[in-house]
Every structure is written in structure tokens, then in C-alpha cells.
Amino acid sequence: WARARGGIELWSKQQEIIESVRDNRLTSVHSCHETGKSFVAATTVCWWLDCHLPGEAFVVTTAPTAPQVEAILWREINRLHQRAGLRGRTNLTEWYIGRELVAFGRKPSDYNPHAFQGIHARYFLVVLDEACGIPKNLWDAASTLAANEHSRTLAIGNPDDPHGEFADNCKPDSTWRVIKIGYRDTPNFTGEGVSELVADSLIHPDWVEDRARKWGRESALFQSKCEGVF
Secondary structure, three states: OOOOOOOOOHHOOOOOHHHHHHOOOOEEEEEEEOOOOHHHHHHHHHHHHHHHOOOOOEEEEEEEOOOHHHHHHHHHHHHHHHOOOOOOEEOOOEEOOOEEEEEEEEEEEHHHHHHHOOOOOEEEEEEEHHHHHHOOHHHHHHHHOOOOOOEEEEEEEOOOOOOOHHHHOOOOOOEEEEEEEEEEHHHHHHOOOOOHHHHHHHOOOOHHHHHHHHOOOOOOHHHHHOOOOO
């Protein structure tokens, strides 16, 4: 779908993420800096709504702040929507097909779990972007949306905090399909064949070496931002 419908180039870990959403109810991705996390989340949203009938599918996204919802994830959704010529119209937080709302993005800073309740669809997708910063009550509210057989949840972000819901859901004994991305997994280190455009957008060896000198390889910052571990 990404290639044929959207003209989108995905590298191997991004493909693994979307395939996991296809095959698993719960997918949790802890990743280093600059791997295209929000891009692959936006691609997943566009794929989901394009491959299900209007009225049968719905998407809810959230991120810790309004700029992260609007300027990062939904900016990418808007760009992909236009590039692929998808149905309906989008803005910074909503997607309509005709008069029907089929997706929206909300920030959790209002700490109002009731904002997520009362929405139902056969094919429900919940995306928790920058998941480390999302409070537990919003995780609980989001889980009530994705409760049926065909629902899916994607949580993705930097592993900045070893405590909390995101960290728990990334543990080996959790019920989530967990995907870890460190700098060594990315094309600029593995030699995976990607376009220059993709390579230029991903974490670079010079930056990793600079951060190793600045932060130290054993520091929490280096472990999170470069190694992709909590």
C-alpha cells in the first residue's frame, strides 16, 4: 500500500512496525532519535483509513503536547493525505470523509479521559505518539477504545523514562508486540539500500559519535536517544 498508493518509501523497521499493526492488536515501539517514528505512525493512519470503508474505521491519535499532535504527527498525515490523493479532507487535528469524522488527534494535557469515550467502530486504531510522555489515565482510556477483535493500538516513542506505562508495555513479558530500534538498526549503519532522501532524514554516524563524546556511552541520554533502550 505504501509504495503503490502513497509513493512512500519505508525502510525495514518501518515496514516491520506497520506489519505488526496489521497482525497484532498491540504494538509498542521504543526507538532512538531520528528514525522516522512520527512518519511511520502517520503512514499507518493513512493506510488504515484508506483500506477500510468509511463508517467502519476510526482513528484516535494522541501525543503529550498540542505541537506534537499538530506540528508533527498531523502535519505528516496532511502531507501523506495530499500526496496519495486520499478521500476526504484533513486539518491539523481532524480527518473528515464527507460529513463523517473518521479520525482526530487530541493532546492529553487536559487530563480528561472522558474525551476518548463513547466512540465506536469495527476497525479502531489508536496511535500514541511520543508515548513516554502520555499519562496512565490516558493509556487506560485509549485501551477502552481498542477493545474489539479488529482494533489495533500503536505506541511509539523514545524510551526516556524507565518507569510508567510505556516502559511496562515494552517489557519482554508484556502482552504487546515490542519492537526496539537503536542506531545500529538504521540504514546509515547497516548499509540497507535506501534513497538519499531517506538516508538524509535518519540518525547519522557523526551525530552519534558527537553525542557519545558529549554525553558518554553509558549515560541515560545516550542509551535513550542513540541506543533506543530505557
